Amino acid sequence: MxxxxxxxxxxxxxxxxxxxxxxxxxxxxxxxxxxxxxxxxxxxxxxxxxxxxxxxxxxxxxxxxxxxxxxxxxxxxxxxxxxxxxxxxxxxxxxxxxxxxxxxxxxxxxxxxxxxxxxxxxxxxxxxxxxxxxxxxxAGGLMSTDYFALEQNTTAQEALEQLQKEAGEAEVVFYLYVVSEHDTLVGVASLRELVRAERNRPLKEFMIPDVIRVRVDTDQEEVARLIARYNLVALPVVDDNNRLVGIVTVDDIIDVIRSEATEDMLLMAGAGQEDVSRYNSVLFSFRTRWPWLFPSFLGGILAMLVVFDYSHALREMIPLAAFIPVMIGMAGNIGTQSSAIVTRGLSLGKYDFVELGRVVLKELVVGTLLGVSYGVLVAAIAGTLFWQQDTYDSASPLIFAGTIAASLLAAMSVAATLGSVVPILFKKMNLDPATASGPLVITAIDVLGVWIFLAIAVLMLGL
CATH class of the missing domain: 1.25.60.10 (MgtE N-terminal domain-like)
Structure with missing residues (x-):
């Protein structure tokens, strides 16, 4: 509408x-x-x-x-x-x-x-x-310097009078920030508490002393997490000496959340940090995307070299080649799923670093279970197709089907583990975990998937 x-x-x-x-x-x-x-x-x-x-x-x-x-x-x-x-x-x-x-x-x-x-x-x-x-x-780049703050010895009556005079100049007056004589932040009071307080009662007697605050150099994602977690309308910003210098309001954070979500999606898609505006030039889009596609290009070359190295096995057992796309597709998809789940959890602050070992273990177990279930399905298909061949005496349909199932299980388990570990490593290195969910993880999984598949095939089929 x-x-x-x-x-x-x-x-x-x-x-x-x-x-x-x-x-x-x-x-x-x-x-x-x-x-x-x-x-x-x-x-x-x-x-x-x-x-x-x-x-x-x-x-x-x-x-x-x-x-x-x-x-x-x-x-x-x-x-x-x-x-x-x-x-x-x-x-x-x-x-x-x-x-x-x-x-x-x-x-x-x-x-x-x-x-x-x-x-x-x-x-x-x-x-x-x-x-x-x-x-x-x-936080310093987001904050507004228009806020309402009074000294802690100010009475409720004086605060109300001052609020009537100066509130029009402040961006948000849902909170009354309380400062010391040196402008350090010592408390906060809501307008509701101010109106209900006795008129001669000083602010320091009914303010909340434990104020949720951020420093000027706090990253905007952390500011957004705090405002969302505590349902705040505004968040005070202090300098290194705890002096109140500004506030970040919820309307600014909505823009941050949208911007960060867009940035993460583009990074995970391997499109860099290109602005989604339809007014970008073709040359700008080309320059932005080209570097992010280069890892995929290198990965494709590496996968090609792996296939070339195992070409003798493929010549002896040509049906193996038909299952390479299945290995790459399934491993790539589960790796992307694990990477996206862990990246989002890290972005939202859902995981503590103490829990990350359990997170990786969970993704490994999930990857293994999915590998088993899809391994059974692909084994049935592989056995049926191989049964119709009568030119490969080196392996029975049962061994061929088991090879395909084992390869898929191994590839999916490794992909799920890699997809969860790489974002965590990026986070520990103070890099954006979303970067790991793009071409980097997908390319690594493609190369590993092909190598795992062909290595297991050579081992089990004796090629």
């Missing part, structure tokens, strides 16, 4: 732009949510986007800033390349500081970015520069 209404909105805006119906466009802009305006903006042609944004900015500069904040990165990067510096500065100065920093991070030309920051007002410039100094994927 919402998608259909957005399509209708886009069609209406495009028609009004062609007619230069500014007054009607301004009415639509005033009563439409910024997220829907951003969807419409993304669906227009480059020329229409420029015209539409001029109308939005003329209607309400704060609305224009909200629309920019809602745009997908791929669209926003292109738009930032086209907009004038002075106009961009005017919009950035009405954005929340964290959105300003996020937007400037997408300005690819560093000289232009520095020039834009220098054009901003002194106060906005200082806040933006401090946020740009942090890693964009850390």
């Amino acid at each position: 919402k998608r259909e209404s957005n399509k209708v909105l886009t069609t209406s805006v495009a028609k009004l732009l062609r007619r230069n119906a500014t007054a009607q466009l301004q009415k639509i802009i005033s009563r439409t949510h910024p997220a829907d305006l951003a969807y419409t903006f993304s669906s227009l042609t480059p020329e229409q986007r420029q015209s539409f944004f001029r109308v939005i900015e003329h209607t309400d500069r704060e609305r224009a800033a909200e629309v920019l904040s809602e745009l997908e990165p791929g669209i926003l990067v292109r738009f930032l390349e086209e907009v004038e510096d002075r106009k961009l500065v005017d919009i950035l100065e009405v954005m929340p500081p964290d959105d300003t920093a996020d937007t400037l991070d997408l300005v690819r030309d560093e000289e232009r970015r520095d020039k834009i920051v220098a054009m901003m007002r002194t106060e906005s410039q200082a806040e933006t520069e401090s946020l740009l100094a942090f890693d964009p994927e850390s």
